Amino acid sequence: MLQEINFDGIVGPSHNYAGLSLGNKASANHKGDPSYPRAAALQGIAKMRGNMARGLAQGYLLPLPRPNDALLQRIGADDNTPAQLRAAAWSASSMWTANAATVSPAPDTADGRCHLTPANLVTMLHRGQEWRDTKAQLDIAFADVAHFKVHDAVPPTFGDEGAANHMRFCEGHGAAGVEVFVYGKPGGKFPARQHEQASRAVARLHGLDPAKCVFIEQNPAAIEAGAFHNDVVSVANERVLFTHAEAFADQAAAYDAIRAAFPALELVEVPSDAVSLAEAIKTYLFNAQLLTLPSGEMALIVPEECRESPSVWAWAEQMMASNGPIRQVIPVDVRQSMANGGGPACLRLRVVADPATVDPRFLLDEARADRIEQTIAAHWPQQIDPSDIGNTALATQIRNARGALLDVLNLDALA
Numbered sequence: 032m033l034q035e036i037n038f039d040g041i042v043g044p045s046h047n048y049a050g051l052s053l054g055n056k057a058s059a060n061h062k063g064d065p066s067y068p069r070a071a072a073l074q075g076i077a078k079m080r081g082n083m084a085r086g087l088a089q090g091y092l093l094p095l096p097r098p099n100d101a102l103l104q105r106i107g108a109d110d111n112t113p114a115q116l117r118a119a120a121w122s123a124s125s126m127w128t129a130n131a132a133t134v135s136p137a138p139d140t141a142d143g144r145c146h147l148t149p150a151n152l153v154t155m156l157h158r159g160q161e162w163r164d165t166k167a168q169l170d171i172a173f174a175d176v177a178h179f180k181v182h183d184a185v186p187p188t189f190g191d192e193g194a195a196n197h198m199r200f201c202e203g204h205g206a207a208g209v210e211v212f213v214y215g216k217p218g219g220k221f222p223a224r225q226h227e228q229a230s231r232a233v234a235r236l237h238g239l240d241p242a243k244c245v246f247i248e249q250n251p252a253a254i255e256a257g258a259f260h261n262d263v264v265s266v267a268n269e270r271v272l273f274t275h276a277e278a279f280a281d282q283a284a285a286y287d288a289i290r291a292a293f294p295a296l297e298l299v300e301v302p303s304d305a306v307s308l309a310e311a312i313k314t315y316l317f318n319a320q321l322l323t324l325p326s327g328e329m330a331l332i333v334p335e336e337c338r339e340s341p342s343v344w345a346w347a348e349q350m351m352a353s354n355g356p357i358r359q360v361i362p363v364d365v366r367q368s369m370a371n372g373g374g375p376a377c378l379r380l381r382v383v384a385d386p387a388t389v390d391p392r393f394l395l396d397e398a399r400a401d402r403i404e405q406t407i408a409a410h411w412p413q414q415i416d417p418s419d420i421g422n423t424a425l426a427t428q429i430r431n432a433r434g435a436l437l438d439v440l441n442l443d444a445l446a
């Protein structure tokens with residue numbers, strides 16, 4: 032049976048704070064801090080276990096090979112190369128699998144298969160190195176060509192950031208949906224990472240019905256305030272759009288366009304006088320997993336930071352007391368990822384599929400969660416200081432740690 036499976040990125044052993052993402056406030060604010068890869072990865076596993084315990088299907092994608100020597104060679108890295116450039120080859124940014132790909136479930140596509148296009152992530156050097164290795168995993172996880180089609184990334188210069196700028200509305204995950212692509216217009220203070228033409232190319236490649244696609248411009252003021260991806264200010268699930276009132280360039284026109292394609296839209300809008308744009312971006316209230324529980328109720332999995340914000344938590348409590356579609360708000364601790372600008376929603380890629388058609392080596396159960404946790408506890412570095420980047424012994428530890436995980440999951444093909 033078709034169902035939503037969330038594929039979380041396992042946080043890689045090289046997780047560090049190098050301040051690489053211009054326009055991502057958390058990344059800039061934590062530049063130079065020590066990082067805790069082991070704790071970061073265990074936080075991620077705990078989040079996955081929580082959703083599994085709620086009765087939801089859970090998968091994962093593996094960390095990519097780091098440090099990436101091929102990237103260092105391609106930029107001619109030498110002893111004088113700035114630390115920032117070197118750090119790109121050490122980034123664990125593939126943990127944010129909302130940027131791994133855009134996914135169009137089978138009921139939406141012309142050939143009745145689920146289509147996946149890895150995001151080219153060309154705006155940032157440290158992210159642009161990801162897609163071929165990501166595709167190698169998607170090719171294995173979704174190898175069943177009767178049910179899946181994995182594309183190549185769209186070419187540069189069209190920046191594509193994947194599911195982080197993509198929403199889907201439907202009556203139920205297994206029903207045909209309306210796909211909404213949110214793009215930024217370049218020319219602002221910070222890069223607009225998702226280009227309209229990239230979104231349109233993905234929609235064409237996936238064989239979507241043009242009448243069931245909506246293209247919406249992100250609010251330039253939101254990008255300027257630090258919403259470098261639309262999923263920092265909006266999230267959708269089934270009929271529900273949960274959004275900040277300043278997410279889109281023309282908010283009313285955006286709602287109208289979605290309603291024209293999907294009349295059943297249920298809007299949960301948070302006004303700016305309840306939660307300011309700045310507070311929404313600081314707490315990542317919208318970078319939440321909006322999930323349909325087996326009971327049919329919706330739950331919002333938010334970062335712990337939301338509970339610490341008086342305005343956000345007051346709003347959440349009032350919403351739960353109301354008769355709206357979101358019945359529960361559940362905080363989770365993903366602070367290590369949050370400090371680099373990645374909340375619960377960034378850490379997962381949603382795929383609607385029958386789990387029986389997915390390679391089981393990418394699906395979580397309690398036994399696999401135990402094995403992954405043990406491997407992390409045994410091999411992931413406890414702490415990385417910025418001055419450690421480039422250290423040969425640490426590079427070896429990071430490579431061996433990933434190798435140990437591949438062994439345990441029987442995925443040596445990705446070595």
Ligand code: SUG
Pocket residue numbers: 047048049050051052055058059122124127129130158195259260262263371372373374376377378
């Ligand atoms: O691309 N952070 C990521 C965070 C991505 C969040 N994803 C979603 N919103 N879906 C980014 O900006 C920081 C890396 C560093 O600074 O080392 C970073 O890449």
